[in-house]
Amino acid sequence: MSNRKPIIRTDKWSLNPTAQQRLLLAETVQIYRRLCRHLVGVIYTHWTELGGLSNQQVIPAVERFIHQTAQNPDVKYGSFDKVFHKFPSYYRRAAIAFAVGQVSSFATRYGQWQSGIRSRRDAKPPTLNAKAGCYPVLYKGQCYKLHGYDQVEIKVFTGTDWIWTTVQISGLRERHTVDSNTLLSPSLIFNQQACHLSVPFECHPEKRQPDQDVVAVDLGINTTATVSVVTFDGTVIHREFIHPGRDIDRRDKRLKSVSTRASKTMGKGGKLHKGFCSNSYRKCRNINQQIAHIVSKRIVQIAKEFNAEAIVFENLKGWKATGGRKRSTLRQRFHGWLKSMIRSYTEMKWQEVGGKIVDVIAAYTSKLAYDGSGVVQRDSKNYALAKFASGKRYNCDLNGSQNIAARGILKLTRRNDSEERSSKRSGRSPGSWACLCDLWTSQIAVG
Incomplete structure (x- = not known):
């Protein structure tokens, strides 16, 4: 095995859900994005104490604000467990990681703007976007289970509860066949145009013996x-x-x-409207x-x-x-x-x-x-x-x-x-x- 730095490449695994499963996937993406929007506000409010923490420390720190447990009975934002009832812990941690990234990016860009580092002199300050079009990250065993490479079992939201549903995989590429590649946590991409898993792989290329x-x-x-x-x-x-x-x-x-x-x-003169022939x-x-x-x-x-x-x-x-x-x-x-x-x-x-x-x-x-x-x-x-x-x-x-x-x-x-x-x-x-x-x-x- 080579000691080279690993390379990350992403495959698209097309899914073929039924009409009922499409509704469940849409509900799952919607509730995940809703949680992300709420988390962005909480994290930005407490950024002075969260901003200096490492990636391993910041997720449990945010959970102590929003998730009540036996070891953490008094939480500052108790409404989270009521609004997002039975929310799977791994989905929640993925949402926290995304929200932390959003706030961190905004804080960095806003700091640069305040310091005078701007693309132009009259540039407006950056804004914090809490409505980013994110998609849920699936952790193996907790959010998805592979059954060969023909079917995948995904934990989805019905509107009242979280259940498992098995979706057919209709198309994939070949990176999963390479023994040295490591499959990482995929993302569930679902919208009006697409329904697939975005599957990243950590590639470890073997040391080559090339010809001259x-x-x-x-x-x-x-x-x-x-x-x-x-x-x-x-x-x-x-x-x-x-x-x-x-x-x-x-x-x-x-x-x-x-x-x-x-x-x-426009003939020989004039201007075209914005988005012409887009x-x-x-x-x-x-x-x-x-x-x-x-x-x-x-x-x-x-x-x-x-x-x-x-x-x-x-x-x-x-x-x-x-x-x-x-x-x-x-x-x-x-x-x-x-x-x-x-x-x-x-x-x-x-x-x-x-x-x-x-x-x-x-x-x-x-x-x-x-x-x-x-x-x-x-x-x-x-x-x-x-x-x-x-x-x-x-x-x-x-x-x-x-x-x-x-x-x-x-x-x-x-x-x-x-x-x-x-x-x-x-x-x-x-x-x-x-x-x-x-x-x-x-x-x-x-x-």
């Missing part, structure tokens, strides 16, 4: 992701273009309809997430197939598009560039299996030829193609991904000697832009 190769990813707007698998000696053993065109066309078609409706609504924009955001998941899943699959040591990306944090006129097609494509989302999802998926991500300098990855022949020329009719000084024509994104791989390998192996020299042929500055040919040169030098 990396998966390099060039994120572009012509092709969503161009992948190259390169060994440490500079041999390219796999190339792949990942471009879910059908989903991209669906998104662009919706955005085009928004543009058409906007022109019909449903279409929401669907486009969901499609973007789907695209990012498809691309990141395939990248991780390739990394698993080749047992790669790392996945290498360009460091594009803070990068902003400068090309394209306002409202032009090119500017629209830059807005649909999912560079951050794809990288984030890839990192989450890859870390779960014990892999690591490497970021390299983005400058001149596509502009320099991988064979060291110098700066490439872009085709005037097809910008995705590049022409080398030797006359060879090559895909520009593929060229860039191979240079990204070289920089990642040099970073992993700490062979910076080849980066610190400058090349007169390519015109590269010292200490910067390595290319695939640098791996060949260093391999010859070692040999």
Whole structure:
């Protein structure tokens, strides 16, 4: 077992309740939220004495205010036991933990506002939200019982009493099948649109024994992701273009309809009302997430197939598009560039299996030829193609991904000697832009 820091990932287990069970689940969520609202007021009133307590101390301290027992006969707020009669103790403690978090967050933000730490000069003070849309946390054995992975027994509120009801599990993912994963306390998510368990897992990835190769990813707007698998000696053993065109066309078609409706609504001047086409924009955001998941899943699959040591990306944090006129097609494509989302999802998926991500300098990855022949020329009719000084024509994104791989390998192996020299042929500055040919040169030098 690895001693690495555990990683928390969450699965969605879809539930299929009957009509009667839906009413019971709705009652349970409603009474839980009602208790949370009451607790926020109590905790905020006594925050001066509760704020300095640890997580283990604050829950029993709040219980002494509201819950009467043989050891605690005199409580300050005796009405809680009358209003929330027979309220399960583990549900109550989960509600206390949530309410403490709400008050703690407010106290911190309000303190910052009083100190002058504000987003703008005229910022209004934060407010304490006691009506947050929280959902009950279920503790094993006390609030839920699993019967295999087909059924779950949940303690629910009928309006007068608490009973157990068995709900069918209609869909789940695969994290529960991994022996090293630990199932944590799930949350019951129930509203008009959803009915499922949000199940967190503590993942302990095994220590890997990778091969000496990396998966390099060039994120572009012509092709969503161009992948190259390169060994440490500079041999390219796999190339792949990942471009879910059908989903991209669906998104662009919706955005085009928004543009058409906007022109019909306001003409050549005027303003659109707040929330204009909000449903279409929401669907486009969901499609973007789907695209990012498809691309990141395939990248991780390739990394698993080749047992790669790392996945290498360009460091594009803070990068902003400068090309394209306002409202032009090119500017629209830059807005649909999912560079951050794809990288984030890839990192989450890859870390779960014990892999690591490497970021390299983005400058001149596509502009320099991988064979060291110098700066490439872009085709005037097809910008995705590049022409080398030797006359060879090559895909520009593929060229860039191979240079990204070289920089990642040099970073992993700490062979910076080849980066610190400058090349007169390519015109590269010292200490910067390595290319695939640098791996060949260093391999010859070692040999």
